[in-house]
Amino acid sequence: MFLFFTRPMGTLGNRMQNVRERLGEEFLEKLDSLHLGALRTNLVSRHDLQEAYRKARDMERNPNRLNMVWYVLGIMLFIMIATPVFYETISFLLGVRCFLPNNNLVWEATRPISDCQFCKGIKGPLILRNLTREEFTPYAYSSLPIIMKQSVAHWPAKRRLNYAYLKDLYASVPGASDTNCPFQHFNSDLKSLHDVFRMPKERANLSEGAPWFVGWSVCNPDLLAELRKLYPRPHFLPVDAEMPHSDFILMGYEQGAVMHLDYIPRLMWQAQLQGNKSWFLAPAPECDHQCQSFSFYVEPGDAVLVDTRIWYHANTVPKGQFSLTIQSEYG
Ligand SMILES: [Fe+2]
Structure with a gap:
């Protein structure tokens, strides 16, 4: 040629x-x-x-330069996919539930971008007292954080529910601590309900050892039925509100949950039964220029309602106090 x-x-x-x-x-x-x-x-x-x-x-x-770009992008994609898979595998091998709490990496990466309407102009929780169900109706499905002051103070759970009661209750139901109900140890070294209820009395009441804070779902029907004898459905919630088949108990000292979103299907309510608890709420990062973060605290007998699916939230318990709450959902 x-x-x-x-x-x-x-x-x-x-x-x-x-x-x-x-x-x-x-x-x-x-x-x-x-x-x-x-x-x-x-x-x-x-x-x-x-x-x-x-x-x-x-x-x-230098075609290698172009190849290098694709190489780096490939590694980044691999890390994004492999990280949650790795954590879940380790969780499975170690037999630890929620090794990566709530799979936050995946959820955070896939959550929809907020339009920020829920947080515009909100500078703190709405504090309500002595409201009937009818009076509460306009607020029932609001994204406003709400404190219902002393609305659960009359619950028998406020007087009777404590660490010793729960320990005895779980001991009375064979295998109750072995169920696969979700358990969160937060920053503590207690990795299961077994660990929680086998603590020495001195560690449990924090006269010795490091502070601990845990939470778990009561999904055993017998346990839940027994527990619910100590508290009714919150009187202010709508009659037709759908409730889950499990409730959550959170208890412990000092450091609670770090800033996170909940990936739950309904709105959240929490009854503060013992100790004070501080709440820190923040809008989604994309709303920082339109909305503001704020904090508040609740006292024993208060109920707090927060749409924890859209408000980032964290909790702490004042040093030396023991906090115990019942948390559930409605929608
Ligand atoms: Fe949460």
Whole structure:
């Protein structure tokens, strides 16, 4: 092929040479025209054109640079997919539930972007007292954080529910501590209900050892039925509100949950039965310029209602106090 174009082959060879030269001239003329046209626009300078040409040639000579970009993107994608899989595998192998609490990495990465309507203008919780169900109706499905002051103070659970009661209750139901109900140890070293109820008395009341804080779902129907003898459905919730088939107990000292969202299907209510608890609420990061973070505290006998699916929230318990709460959902 090379020889065909470089060695004249009589009349045919001369014609091909002429055609090639004419096409080449036309191409060069069009290229010059384009080049001058681009320069006349003043949008690009000769230097820019030369630089673009140099970069294009550079990229052509160094295809590895392009490969490197794809390589790095591939590694990042692999890490994003492999990290939750790795954590879940370790959780399964160690027999620890919620090794990565609530799979937060995956949920955070996949949650929808907020339009920030829920938090605009809100600077603190709405504090309500002595409301009947009818009076509470306008607020029932609001995204406003609400404290219902002393609304659960009359519950028998406020007087009777404590660490010793729960320990005895779980001991009375064979295998109750072995159920697969979700358990969260937060920052503590207690990895299961077994650990919680096998603590020495001194550690349980924090006269010795490190502070602990745990939470778990009461999903055993017999246990739940027994427990619910100590507290009714909150009187202010709508009659037709759907309730779950399990409640959550949270108890312990000092550091509670760190800032997070709950991935639950309904709104959350929490009855503060013992100790004070501080709540820290923050809007989604994309709402930082429109909304503000704030904190408040609840006292024994208060109920707090927060849409924890949209409000980031964290809790702490004042040093030396023991906090015990019942948490559930409605919707
Ligand atoms: Fe939460």
